[in-house]
Amino acid sequence: MNKIVREHYPAAKLPVDLRGGLPLDAVVRILIEPESDTPAIRSLKEIDLLRHAPFRSMDDIVEEVRALRDESL
Numbered sequence: 001m002n003k004i005v006r007e008h009y010p011a012a013k014l015p016v017d018l019r020g021g022l023p024l025d026a027v028v029r030i031l032i033e034p035e036s037d038t039p040a041i042r043s044l045k046e047i048d049l050l051r052h053a054p055f056r057s058m059d060d061i062v063e064e065v066r067a068l069r070d071e072s073l
Contacts, residue, residue, distance in 0.1 A: 003033035 011019055011026040022028065042050075 003031060005032075006030040 007029050008027050009030050011022040011028050012024040014022075014028070014030075
């Protein structure tokens with residue numbers, strides 16, 4: 001199981017909903033772990049790339065692969 005631990009983290013950097021009633025100058029320990037064995041979550045960069053990836057048909061993909069193969073010959 002993966003978990004993330006951050007020691008001595010400034011409370012001021014926490015989102016408001018996680019900060020609760022902590023003073024802004026407080027220092028906290030953050031422990032993040034999945035509730036269950038869930039598959040790895042993609043990074044925000046990967047999600048953004050997938051969201052903006054152009055749709056390509058199977059024919060387009062096959063054509064590109066063949067062109068790459070022919071270049072390497």
